[in-house]
Amino acid sequence: MHFYDREDVVLIAQELIGKVLCTNVDGIITKGIITETEAYAGEIDKASHAFGGKRTDRTEIMFGKPGISYVYLCYGVHSLFNVVTNKEGIPHAVLIRGIYPIEGVETIVSRRKTKEPLHKIADGPGKLSKALGIEFRQHNNLDLLGDEVWIEDHSTTVNMKDVLVGPRIGVDYAAEDALLPYRFLWKRALQ
Numbered sequence: 001m002h003f004y005d006r007e008d009v010v011l012i013a014q015e016l017i018g019k020v021l022c023t024n025v026d027g028i029i030t031k032g033i034i035t036e037t038e039a040y041a042g043e044i045d046k047a048s049h050a051f052g053g054k055r056t057d058r059t060e061i062m063f064g065k066p067g068i069s070y071v072y073l074c075y076g077v078h079s080l081f082n083v084v085t086n087k088e089g090i091p092h093a094v095l096i097r098g099i100y101p102i103e104g105v106e107t108i109v110s111r112r113k114t115k116e117p118l119h120k121i122a123d124g125p126g127k128l129s130k131a132l133g134i135e136f137r138q139h140n141n142l143d144l145l146g147d148e149v150w151i152e153d154h155s156t157t158v159n160m161k162d163v164l165v166g167p168r169i170g171v172d173y174a175a176e177d178a179l180l181p182y183r184f185l186w187k188r189a190l191q
Contacts, residue, residue: 004067005067005086007090010041016096018186021081023148024147025148033099033154035100036097036123036185037095037183038168049062049072061084062084062091063090066085068083070140070141071140081129081149082094112130163187166181166185167179167181169183
């Protein structure tokens with residue numbers, strides 16, 4: 001849990017690249033190497049759901065203990081998976097934007113119902129949730145040390161010169177905060 005219980009959400013987002021996001025849905029295990037993340041710095045970040053200390057039923061999870069899943073619905077359709085970080089009461093989170101499937105690939109392809117190449121099948125936050133079977137109602141507010149959704153460290157070496165750093169996607173409403181270099185994309189994901 002110490003990995004998530006740190007103040008620098010941007011560093012955590014960067015260090016999640018190369019880790020493995022895993023799910024166990026109906027007894028079927030699927031896994032993917034995390035290839036893209038975005039950091040959200042809570043109360044001071046205009047792109048964060050918790051900007052200005054906003055507490056709602058949806059955002060309350062972000063104020064909880066670190067190492068918990070924060071899954072929300074985007075446009076009422078797509079489940080987006082985040083990891084809560086920092087200390088309890090500080091609403092930082094990292095959105096997992098993309099993975100490269102490594103286990104349960106047949107299931108991942110079946111869930112996505114697409115003929116996209118493997119490196120594109122889960123290269124967006126909605127696509128990865130669909131691929132791994134992550135659902136808003138079922139997987140929100142889960143301890144990531146549990147057995148439904150968890151993150152493994154396979155000691156994958158990620159050279160930071162192979163990681164593109166840039167602004168987050170789809171947060172134009174956040175004005176200057178939309179331009180913060182809080183998005184990390186492993187070039188491996190582009191191949």
